[in-house]
Amino acid sequence: MALYYNLVFGLLVSEMVFFGILSLPFPRRVRRQVLRTVLAPFENEKFQIALKCVLGFVFVLFVDSVNRVYAVTAELRLSKEGITGTVAGSTAGILNDRSEVQARRFYAQRNMYLCGFSLFLTLILIRTYGLVAELLVTKDKLDNMRGTAKLNDSTELKELKKMLADQDKELELLREKASYLLSDYDSELKNRK
Numbered sequence: 001m002a003l004y005y006n007l008v009f010g011l012l013v014s015e016m017v018f019f020g021i022l023s024l025p026f027p028r029r030v031r032r033q034v035l036r037t038v039l040a041p042f043e044n045e046k047f048q049i050a051l052k053c054v055l056g057f058v059f060v061l062f063v064d065s066v067n068r069v070y071a072v073t074a075e076l077r078l079s080k081e082g083i084t085g086t087v088a089g090s091t092a093g094i095l096n097d098r099s100e101v102q103a104r105r106f107y108a109q110r111n112m113y114l115c116g117f118s119l120f121l122t123l124i125l126i127r128t129y130g131l132v133a134e135l136l137v138t139k140d141k142l143d144n145m146r147g148t149a150k151l152n153d154s155t156e157l158k159e160l161k162k163m164l165a166d167q168d169k170e171l172e173l174l175r176e177k178a179s180y181l182l183s184d185y186d187s188e189l190k191n192r193k
Contacts, residue, residue, distance in 0.1 A: 005111055008058055012118040015125055022128050032136055038129070055122060062115035068108040076101045 001009070021034060041047045079098045 004057075004061065005114060008061060008114055008118055011054070011058070012114065012121065015118065015121045019121065019125055019128065022125070022132055028136060028139060031132070035129070035133055035136070055119070058115050058118055062112065062119060065108055065112035065115055069105065069112050072101060072105040072108050076105055 018038070026034065042051075076098070079101055
């Protein structure tokens with residue numbers, strides 16, 4: 001494997017490790033620290049430019065490997081058609097060429113999958129990182145809302161209890177007035193008779 005495909009393989013392995021770290025069920029404090037640590041290099045403009053260049057290089061390798069796969073597949077097809085139309089004595093040389101073409105096809109396909117998976121995992125990592133960061137922010141907001149709701153509930157509860165006590169006092173006054181009015185009414189009825 002050529003040096004640049006070794007580098008692409010190293011990139012793929014590092015992406016897989018990073019994805020594994022992102023998907024582990026860390027506590028929120030640890031996950032936040034991991035995200036901050038990972039985000040630190042991406043805030044550097046030079047690092048972003050270098051990363052875009054590397055991904056562009058991997059994309060060019062992917063396009064090149066796809067073209068090679070098509071070329072080698074076409075060559076393999078031609079050699080297959082050549083076997084059916086040849087004499088039995090010359091088939092040994094053609095079979096040897098055919099195995100070489102199949103080996104080249106294997107290497108071209110390997111390189112295509114290596115570059116393709118590396119690019120695809122890059123897109124997945126970007127989206128996963130965004131989702132994990134959004135999840136942390138949402139959980140923090142939810143905790144803040146729950147804390148505020150508890151404060152609001154306790155404040156509202158105090159206000160409602162105060163209102164209920166006021167209503168109870170008012171009801172008691174109304175009962176006293178009603179009993180006073182009833183006794184007045186009864187005494188007025190007795191006086192009229």
